[in-house]
Amino acid sequence: MSRFLRASILMLLLSSCGGGNFSAPRDLDNACSIVRERPEYYRAMKASERKWGVPVHVQMATIHQESKFIGDAKTPHNYLLGVIPIGRQSSAYGYSQxxxxxxxxxxxxxxxxxxxxxxxxxxxxxxxxxxxxTEKKLGISKWDARAHYLAYHEGRTGYARGSYNDKPWLLAVSQKVADRAEMYRGQLASCRR
Known part of the structure; x- marks a missing residue:
């Protein structure tokens, strides 16, 4: 075996041992499929639910909106003159952004x-x-995915000021999060059987 081929195989093996699996689950519209494919996600969300009281379906819908379950998700770059990258839109990173x-x-x-x-x-x-x-400071029920998403996106101060009211696109997104949370809630109830 040539030296180049051995070095190539070794590099391939080493690179495959690197970071984690940051790709999204295959079917993001099916909570049961996500749970089957990535049981560690469900265990993590159940642990958070036990500790903090935030239902799994609210967490799932928020993570879906924020990162589509991609572990190393980052915000897009900003560009100067439309072509020169000058940094990211924000420091948001990971599953929760x-x-x-x-x-x-x-x-x-x-x-x-x-x-x-x-x-x-x-x-x-x-x-x-x-x-x-957020529940303690703003009184938002942990079951209210829509309001929690708005407070999550705008920050608690922005939410308290009602900054989201000037952003029709964000109101539409928050409703999609609420709808997805309800869909996930129903699916999780049925897949546990």
Missing amino acids: ALDGTWEEYQDEQRRRGARRDRISDATDFMGWYMDQ
Whole structure:
């Protein structure tokens, strides 16, 4: 076997051992399929539900909207003159699309310095923590996927000011999140049987 071929095989093996599986599940419209394909997602969301009280279907719908279940999702680049990349639209990253500052606040408050946005168990714990705080500060029921999405997207201060009312596109997206949460809720109830 040639030296080049051995080196190529070794590089292929090493690269396959790298990061995690950040791809999306195959059928994002079927909660049962997501749970079957990625049981670790369901375990992480159930743990967050037990700890923070945020239902699995609300977490699933929010993650779907934020990252489509892609673990290393990033916001698009901004471009100067339409062609020169000048950075990303925001620091949002991972399953939950948490911003750097909010993620660091979570890590500090929860004493989880090793938590990573591209790890599903950390992302769902973050989401539960954030929505729990939102319920305490704004009185939004943890079952209200629409309002939680608006507060998640706009931040609690923006939500309290009603900044979403000037964004018809965001109101439409939040309704899609609510509809998807309800769809996932029904599917999860049927696939547990």
